[in-house]
Amino acid sequence: MYIELHSRSSFAFLEGASNPEDLVESCAGLDMPAMALMDTDNLSGAPRFYMAARKLGVKAHIGVEVTSAAGGRHVLLAENRTGYQNLCRLLTAMKLSAPKGKAAATELQFRQFAEGLICLTRGEHSVELLLSIYGRSNLFVELQRHFDRDEEARNQRSVDLARAHQLPLLATNGVRYADPVKRELMDVLTCVRNKTTIAEAGRLLLRNSERHLKSGREMARLFADHPEAVRNTVELSSRLGFTLADLGYRFPPYPVGPDETMNGFLRNRTQEGAQWRYRPYHERAQKQIERELNLIEKLDLAGYFLIVWDIVRYCRENGILAQGRGSAANSAVCYSLGITAVDPVGMDLLFERFLSEERGEWPDIDIDLPSGDQREKVIQYVYHRYGQHGAAMTANIITYRGRSGLRDVGKVLGYSQEELNRLASLVSLWGFKGENETVERQFAEAGYQRDNARVSKFMQLYQQIQDLPRHLGQHSGGMVICQGSLDQVVPLEPATMPNRVVIQWDKEDCADLGLIKVDLLGLGMMAALEESIELIRTGFHEEVDLAHLPQDDPQVFEQLQTADTVGLFQVESRAQMASLPLTKPKNFYDLVVQVAIIRPGPIVGKMYHPYTRRRQGLEAPISLHPSLDKVLERTLGVPLFQEQLLKMAMIVADFTGGEAEELRRAMGFKRSEKRMVEIEQRLRKGMDSKGITGEQQNAIVQSITSFALYGFPESHAASFALLVYASAWLRCYYNAAFTAALLNCQPMGFYHPATLLKDAQRHGVKVLPVDVEHSDWRCKIEERCLRLGLNQVRGLRQDAGAAIVSRRPYRSVFDLSQRVPELMKDELRQLASIGALNRIGDGHRRDALWQTELALKPVGPLLESIEPLEGLSPLRPMNPIERTNADLSGTGMSIGRHPVAFYRERLRAMRVLTTAELKRAGNGTVARIAGCVICRQRPETAKGFMFLSLEDETGISNAIVHPDLFEANRLVLVSQPFLLLEGIVQNAAGAVSLKVARVQGFVQESVAMRSHNFR
């Protein structure tokens, strides 16, 4: 028997060509009972390796090749938990003490963290040194045989070395990929790593294809002259007691007073909070809270709740908006502690979805925070509280996808930049991929045919490289906290952002290995809401409390029902706008449904149309099966939420709570298509036994499995619905402040700032231009109007903007340029050209530009303080089109006329309707519309249809392009900023769109507003 103890996976980042799962699968296929993963300087692949091995009954040993500052690498295996902890600490120490990408461990660090580690050597380092670090019993001399003459000479030296020092030999194959076909990919990765092409890589490439996983028999034959080297692999494997099951991770306790317990402390805080939340604190709530607290005590989770509570308390005390999302919103304890804002008792939410005794896993609490500085403050608070080695961000494994794979493989194979640009431009960016949009077609369109051997190889490698890890990134908000040292559990690395530390595992790995993660997610809308409240306070001198907004305000719902939702959270998209007039939400729960319904899950599962028809009263609310009536009652017989699907599985197929939970994880878990198939089989079997068969069974299975990727929990939708309502209420009553906040928090949301601004203007918001004498850095409220801030000026740096604000007033353009020397030439010109200097220039924009040029010319020390005498400029003022163009190119938006308005006469002559007129057009009539394209979408769920949003001076109109028409007019549709469309009006209960029959670019002289293109 033989155990492979030295194999690299793709997580060695360009030094291995197979994913850990593939290695384990090959290992199991060769009947090898154990295997060691040995990536370079990281343990990123270890969790996936361990999980895959556990599933196939393979013992997963953990090791790392650690780069030595003296050159070469120490090949180390973790014998026990101490060894694993030392490995993590060694990697952390070396990574945190060197710039990113340059880490190497010193001899001192190797010595400090040597206990519990076994070292394999091939003679690159002095044996005496290694003996002194790891000890005689922990040093093995490694032999590798790849049918290589030079290597054999090295092996002979190794054997001599082992004999001289009486050290055991160990056979390994230095595996780089699972099977021999991956050798070519390995060569490509080697070239990427060395930044060279395959033709020039020369001896950097592998000599042959022998670095794959080999069977015990093959290895025994290879090492027939040293059988003990093979035997020793089994012996050493039996010594390696450590696996990731024995991680030793513990969540930190929350510090309480000497006379208190954590449970008691949590109980007190919860009861205090419940008194504040529930007015009155009714019996149902009391019972629910008691039940939850008992379970939390039983599962010993009080510390976890208190730590999250502590973070939320910090936010509250520092005026930072924070709101829990996800399944935490199912908990009345979370609601009482102020972690979430939805009352789960009032909404009858399923607590078991959040926490269940049966499941035995940590609950998941995600907290939404205002994106930007405020969130960073909270992250730094957590670091500060738990120490640099006690808390860290989770990683995000960046993998090869579409274009990145194409570029790297193509470059290595010697394709030119132009060729790759052409090919890359044909990689579909849209979510939808038609049946014909294959790799072959993509290559063929770029002029490359598969029958050419070189092209065929390119395509093959391009497909092989997909999903292989490229490098380690940082997850947007997941934080892992640990009692004692997190660096004993997983290696830590410095992030590219200052003062941030990141672990080497991603969030799925953390979940798999039971590490508790608190997601501190940045939400642009939270930042906008927070800033809106502040702007209302300073601009209108009024206080708004988001927690106590008037409920079910009719005006707010009227806006929502008429799809007047530009800028609102979650319901502003084109698809939402098309749905709102049909579903006509009337209360808060309708909003919860609305948030969940425009999702790929319900759309693919064909739940959208039945629900809207039932909302309109066009169809009876009948469930998929009578036994599901109660579960689906609130959503008119249509399953929309994860919780409902779990309950459905429990009812129709007798799933236990645990099985239902497995189903849920499979749903949200990208890597588990196989698991989904298994679960589907179980579901069908369960239904068969209950007599649910045929079409009914298919419909139920489809509704469950279509949630595979994008299931949306009801509690999560409820948390989001709160933000929808808050944003709608603010837009309804304080639109100027809300729009100012949205502009300040860009980029966020569905629309470009220009569209947000025009929408606000159409709703009566008066907007004042950027003015160096009045604008602050951020947009603000000035005499109940929205004053654009200097932050909207393209190319103006914040320090220059701050200097302008701090040193005003100014007498003239010359005065400004003299007293704000931070301003650069282009910045001053930009300010002049958008009219920001009109007031101090004492004239029009071109007067200011004329003065600007003079102010910019150095005159020498003698004359520099003397202001030049300047009359009016000889330049003519800008006309309205020129002003709009200057605004659009200088700030991306214009408070003047809409660019399309300048062409209205011409468009009228062409019988083109405005958006307002289109809304009044009858269903089925032929109409023309024109406008600038503010959004293009070709979603995965729409089978190749393209959706366009066009804006003119009266609003936003929507159009639908058939796939055939899209193919015929692809270039015009994706590249023209202004479009003129002709088609048939589709008016369904006020949701108006144009089914396009003809497309043309609308030639104009204006600068276009930018569009957002989405999948």
Added chain:
Amino acid sequence: MFAAVHASSGEDGLEELARSFSPHIEMTSADTVTFDIGGLRRLLGGPHQIASEIAHRANERGVAGNIGIAATAETAILASRSLPGVTVIAPGEEARHFDGLRIEVLPTTDEMRMLLHRWGIRTLGEFCALPESGVLERLGAEGRRLLRIARGDGDRPLRSAPIPTGYLERLELDYPVQLLEPLLFLISRLMHELCDRLRTHARATTEVHLVLELEGGTEHPRSMQLPFATHDAKTLLKLVQLDLERHPPGTAVSAIRLRLVPVDPRRVQNNLYSPPAPQPEKLELTLGKIRAMVGVANAGFPEVLNTHRPDAWRMRMSAPSSKLSVEAPPSPRIAFRYYRPAREALVEMRSGRPQRMKSSNAVLTVERAAGPWRLSGDWWSAECYVREEWDIEASDDVLYRIYLARQKWFVEGIYD
């Protein structure tokens, strides 16, 4: 008076066209030439006649484009670049021609154009209407220059293009020459002349192009690349001789064209401590002689290629520029003597190891064998290779390297 020709096609003939009118020409850009036509009135007549003659000669040379004639060079250039056909601008009439032109025609930077655009200046007329002092204060000397060009008084001297010096000589023979010796004598004359010219201009050459025009109208072209720059006629002549001995013209020669490509001369500072090396000229001559004997592909500087492909090397004509590595190999190695080409063999295997080998009619028993050593690579190209090698000690006490490729056995060579 100045004339400017802006070509839309046939740019190659521009310089020759201008030189046919004046020695005082400026290659303003790749597609524009400007020249002084001050002295042509007597010869050709007034500006319109001159313009007509330029158009005529341009047509003859295949140059198509616009012609501008004006009192200043800048005005002529602007006219040729902005106005179609032939434009003759009389002094004082510049504004009439230029006022309506778009501002983009001014020869300036994108930044300046953007600035004028921001000012709302769309035409040269609008630009000219700005006060000169205001423009000067804001845009400095560049603004003033542009203003002058726009107004038609942008005067400046021409930046004359030097008359190109050719290193080309042609000799038409009174009677055809058949023998190499008299031919070389004639070539020697041309070579000395051209080398003298190179020396005079402090130049040297690395390329010799010789064309022998043969009886019957055909040509016998020969070209040589040198790894060093020289103006030594004797060396060059010797190389030509060696080349012609290998590649004689075959027919009688009626004319000779010889062209040397000029480059900067070689500057060498010999190192006091470096071992003396043969002079490059001498080395090249020696190599030339060897190549004449053994063939061009069989003499030069062998270079081992950076690949795992066995026995991969190439012959360089000149020594590689980088210094040869003098690092000792990591361990002592046995020298290996390649058979080129490798010899085919028949190998009998037993239990996966070679037992007997038959090659060159000798049958040998394999006493000891080490291997197999596997090699594969170049999978991305048509030259991909897969082979399995063995080192064998045969019954004749010789250590061979044999290999199996494409199901055939070969003896690659012997260990020395």
